[in-house]
Amino acid sequence: MASSSSFFTFSSQTTLHSHLHRNTFLTKTQFPVPKKSSESNFFGLRLSPSTSRSPLSPCSFKSSIFAKVNKGQSAPDFTLKDQNGKPVSLKKYKGKPVVVYFYPADETPGCTKQACAFRDSYEKFKKAGAEVIGISGDDSASHKAFASKYKLPYTLLSDEGNRVRKDWGVPGDLFGALPGRQTYVLDKNGVVQLIYNNQFQPEKHIDETLKFLKAA
Amino acid sequence: MAVSFQTKYPLRPITNVPRTHHRSSFLHVRVTCSATTTTTTKTQPNREKKLVVEKRFVSPPLSNDPTLQSTWTHRLWVAAGCTTLVASLAKSVIGGVGSHLWLEPALAGYAGYVLADLGSGVYHWAIDNYGDESTPLVGAQIEAFQGHHKWPWTITRRQFANNLHALARVITFTVLPLDLAFNDPVVHGFVSTFAFCIMFSQQFHAWAHGTKSKLPPLVVALQDMGVLVSRKQHGEHHRAPYNNNYCIVSGAWNKVLDESKAFEILEMVLFFKLGVRPRSWSEPNSEWTEETDLSSSQA
Numbered sequence: 261m262a263s264s265s266s267f268f269t270f271s272s273q274t275t276l277h278s279h280l281h282r283n284t285f286l287t288k289t290q291f292p293v294p295k296k297s298s299e300s301n302f303f304g305l306r307l308s309p310s311t312s313r314s315p316l317s318p319c320s321f322k323s324s325i326f327a328k329v330n331k332g333q334s335a336p337d338f339t340l341k342d343q344n345g346k347p348v349s350l351k352k353y354k355g356k357p358v359v360v361y362f363y364p365a366d367e368t369p370g371c372t373k374q375a376c377a378f379r380d381s382y383e384k385f386k387k388a389g390a391e392v393i394g395i396s397g398d399d400s401a402s403h404k405a406f407a408s409k410y411k412l413p414y415t416l417l418s419d420e421g422n423r424v425r426k427d428w429g430v431p432g433d434l435f436g437a438l439p440g441r442q443t444y445v446l447d448k449n450g451v452v453q454l455i456y457n458n459q460f461q462p463e464k465h466i467d468e469t470l471k472f473l474k475a476a
Numbered sequence: 477m478a479v480s481f482q483t484k485y486p487l488r489p490i491t492n493v494p495r496t497h498h499r500s501s502f503l504h505v506r507v508t509c510s511a512t513t514t515t516t517t518k519t520q521p522n523r524e525k526k527l528v529v530e531k532r533f534v535s536p537p538l539s540n541d542p543t544l545q546s547t548w549t550h551r552l553w554v555a556a557g558c559t560t561l562v563a564s565l566a567k568s569v570i571g572g573v574g575s576h577l578w579l580e581p582a583l584a585g586y587a588g589y590v591l592a593d594l595g596s597g598v599y600h601w602a603i604d605n606y607g608d609e610s611t612p613l614v615g616a617q618i619e620a621f622q623g624h625h626k627w628p629w630t631i632t633r634r635q636f637a638n639n640l641h642a643l644a645r646v647i648t649f650t651v652l653p654l655d656l657a658f659n660d661p662v663v664h665g666f667v668s669t670f671a672f673c674i675m676f677s678q679q680f681h682a683w684a685h686g687t688k689s690k691l692p693p694l695v696v697a698l699q700d701m702g703v704l705v706s707r708k709q710h711g712e713h714h715r716a717p718y719n720n721n722y723c724i725v726s727g728a729w730n731k732v733l734d735e736s737k738a739f740e741i742l743e744m745v746l747f748f749k750l751g752v753r754p755r756s757w758s759e760p761n762s763e764w765t766e767e768t769d770l771s772s773s774q775a
Contacts, residue, residue: 368747369719369740369757437745460737 328429331452335360335444338424340395340417343403348417350393354450357390357476359469361443362430363462366398366406366416370441374462379412381466388473390445391415397422397439433459445469447476536627544630546637554637557644557675560651564668571661581665588666590728592673597723597730601739604722605754606746617642628714631682639678647675673725681724684710702726719756 329335339349350358361378363371378385378392385392392414398406403416419425422439430442443465445454453476456468537543572581600621609619620642624631631639651671658664673680683695684705691699698704705727713721720734721727733739743754 364744364748367757368744369717370744434741434745438741438748460740 328427329444329452329455331455334449334451335446336427338427340419340424341400342418343400343407343416345400348393348415351450353391353393353446354448356448357388357473358446358450359385359390359392359443359473360395360446361393361441361465362395362419362425362428362439363441364439365396366402370460370462371396372410374441374465375406375412376410377463377466378414379410381470382413384470385473388470388476390473393417395419395424397425431457441465443469445472537630537633544634544638546635546641550635550637550641553641553644553648557640557647557651560648560655561668561672561675563655564651564664564671567655567659568661568664568668571659571664575661577661581661584662584665585669588669588671589673589726592670592677593723593725593727594729594733595670595674596677596725597733600722600724601742604718605743605756606752625714625718628685631678632685634682636679639682640675643675643678647671677724680704681710683707684724702728705730717756719754 335350337349337351339347342348350360359378361374363374365371375394378394382392394412394414394416396403396416397419399420400418403418406412407416425439428444431440432438433440438459440457441459441462442455442457444452447453454469454472456465458464568581568585572578603614603618603621604625607614607618609615611618637644651667654663654667658667683691683699684707686695686707688696688707695704699706703726705724709721709727709730710724719739721730722739723729723733743757746752746754
């Protein structure tokens with residue numbers, strides 16, 4: 261699918277693959293999504309669909325071959341420092357849904373838009389019983405300044421060396437030139453129920469994850 | 477006020493020494509006032525210090541400022557540039573007639589016009605976002621662009637050769653070798669229009685800052701037709717977030733480049749690969765923000 265998209269594909273196509281019991285729905289797709297591929301796209305063209313592994317389509321943009329965390333899988337635990345330098349483990353959030361969003365870097369235009377959008381909708385996430393965690397490779401000091409400047413009410417974690425990003429298999433964009441922008445929604449048992457990838461329409465991450473949480 | 481941005485530009489040296497530049501009477505101190513407003517408990521002294529720096533920073537050029545007027549050197553460069561263009565055009569026409577070709581050179585000419593718009597956008601984006609006055613070769617131009625953002629209206633006060641001479645110099649050095657090396661009418665069809673549009677892009681740019689009532693009717697018509705960049709479209713470039721509408725020949729590429737986020741992509745790649753932050757990512761500071769209070773007194 262990504263193989264047939266041009267370098268700058270502007271159509272906002274999303275493919276959401278929700279919980280197994282729900283109907284998978286496609287919005288505005290122009291071409292069929294191969295169910296067994298894991299790819300990154302710029303404009304939210306697809307998400308990780310199934311639990312089975314499969315080889316990449318030849319012209320995919322993504323950098324890692326296999327997504328290591330797929331929908332339906334239990335997300336691997338990690339412990340990273342937050343913006344105050346305190347270690348935070350993912351397992352601490354078990355018992356409630358968590359939105360884990362990987363973003364390229366603090367103080368970049370897209371990430372700022374995304375962070376502010378999560379901030380502005382934070383109450384809605386809380387109402388849905390969910391917590392929000394942002395993860396990038398920036399250090400705690402950078403996160404602290406970023407969170408303070410934009411008054412972000414949620415936790416930002418410092419993934420030094422992008423270890424967790426690699427462990428989770430977050431695909432890069434532009435042949436790995438850019439860290440990918442991918443969001444995972446974990447249910448209260450820590451199982452991944454939604455993965456959304458969109459590098460250049462960051463606000464859509466909020467729309468899609470909220471839509472999913474409300475429908476859950 | 478913008479503090480941290482200075483530390484995030486590894487390629488931009490922070491200069492604290494006031495510059496005495498014979499050319500630019502209005503560009504004295506590079507922005508260092510931001511460096512004074514660091515986190516401190518004593519806000520009052522810092523504010524005063526900042527105001528002092530701002531006062532001796534700049535004042536906009538007056539209409540009769542010599543820096544806006546053309547010199548004979550400027551005129552010579554414009555003449556040289558035009559000569560190389562005419563030579564290229566002549567080679568294209570004469571060669572085309574001789575070879576009974578007209579469509580291919582004409583198409584090449586059109587391609588030159590189209591690509592010049594794209595080229596103007598890419599160059600403008602680069603100059604607006606990266607480097608500073610100490611950058612080799614283009615430092616003076618970068619400084620001039622910064623000054624332009626601060627006082628956009630001054631471009632309409634620049635005399636013709638003053639406005640174009642820098643580009644004319646580049647065109648002379650580029651097109652002259654091509655004139656000497658090639659005779660192909662198609663090549664020269666492209667070169668002559670591409671180079672003409674690039675050289676005169678500053679004039680198109682100045683017209684885009686003009687007011688409808690003061691511009692020649694033909695210019696207004698060409699702007700309205702989209703042949704030249706429109707006043708409205710270029711005006712968008714001078715408004716926050718200052719990261720769009722970079723093309724200044726016809727402006728035809730602006731929509732494509734902005735909607736495709738081409739420059740945003742390039743900026744992100746440069747940031748992650750080279751660690752350089754474009755100026756447009758920072759909050760508007762004194763370098764970008766137009767001095768509207770002074771503009772009304774200058775107009």
